[in-house]
Amino acid sequence: MSTEKPSRADYHREHQARADAEAQRLLARRAELQERWLPWVAQELYQLSPPEFANMVRRELQRLTSSS
Template sequence: MTPANDQTAKPSRAEFHQANQARAEAEAQRLLAAKAELGARWLAWVASQLYALKPAEYAQMVRRELQRLSQANTD
């Protein structure tokens, strides 16, 4: 059986990104919204939240979106 015919094959990177982009954006917004409430504790808290996200590819998407949103708020 070839990987293209394997029903358990992982989606391509583009497919994974497309399927999870909206969820990653919402998660990043949730994390950023807690910043004012948590104050100085936010950085450690957000790191633990990102660490808990699975799979790692999704956690990286959330991390990038969080960075984008953070930069947009400081501009």
């Protein structure tokens, strides 16, 4: 039984689909929440765990919002 932590690339591959879905969920609330959206998203990101996953969601959200 290995106790090695997965590499960053392995972690990214394993969790990318979930991070994408989470970013889409957050972005879907943008029109509804309007000016309250940014503080709400910050709180949602703060609650995600582990921090590596929260960072993946943050990057995906940034990618999605910069392309819209």
